[in-house]
Amino acid sequence: SQTIHQWPATLVQPVGSPLSLECTVEGTSNPNLYWYRQAAGRGLQLLFYSVGIGQISSEVPQNLSASRPQDRQFILSSKKLLLSDSGFYLCAWNAAGANVLTFGAGSRLTVL
Amino acid sequence: RKEVEQDPGPFNVPEGATVAFNCTYSNSASQSFFWYRQDCRKEPKLLMSVYSSGNEDGRFTAQLNRASQYISLLIRDSKLSDSATYLCVVNSNAGNMLTFGGGTRLMVKP
Secondary structure (H helix, E strand, C coil): CCEEEEECCEEEECCCCCEEEEEEEECCCCCEEEEEEECCCCCEEEEEEEEECCEEEECCCCCEEEEEEECCEEEEEECCCCHHHCEEEEEEEECCCCCCCEECCCEEEEEC | CCCEEECCCCEEEECCCCEEEEEEECCCCCCCEEEEEECCCCCEEEEEEECCCCEEECCEEEEEECCCCEEEEEECCCCHHHCEEEEEEEECCCCCCEEECCCEEEEEEC
C-alpha cells in the first residue's frame, strides 16, 4: 500500500533563517506531488506541484521553492523565512490521471 | 468571486441532529467533486466523492447540482465524532488540479 511521510512535524524558526521540509511517498511510482499551505483559519493554498523528477510548477510567487530530486521525494525550501510563512504545510500525492489527493500528516511552521 | 465557496460556520448542533452544508463553485467545466474532512491540527482526509446522481455512505449523503453549481453534504444522526471541518473540493480548469474551499466547521454537542 502507498504511504506518505512528511517531516519535521513541528518547527519554530526565526525570521531570516532557512527552511527545508521533506516529503516522501512509498509504494508507488511517478506520483504527482504537491505542496499546500494552510494559514490559521484559512483554506488550503496550492504552492507547488510536480508531475515528475525535476519538473516543478509554482502556483504562487513567494520566497519559497520546491525541488524533486528523486521520483518519490519532494522538498520545500526557503533561504530566508518571513513571518508570513508561518502555517501548516501539507504534502500530498496522487497517481497520474487521478483526482483524489492523499495528504501527509503536515508540518506546522511558526516563524518568530 | 472565489472558485469554491463555503460557509465557514461554525455549525453547532446537538447529537442526533441532521445537518447540511452547501458549497458553490464558479467553474462550470468542473468535473470532479469531493468532500474532505479535517480534524483540528490534522491533515485533510477524503470523506467521499460526489457523483452526478448523488451518493450515500452510511449517515452521509452527497449531492451535486450542476445547473446551480453547488454540491451539498448531509449528515444524519450526528455523532460527537463528526465534529471537524468539512472541505469542499472541486477540480479546476487546469487539468486535474484541485481547488479547496475554506471549509465549514461542525461542532456536535452532547
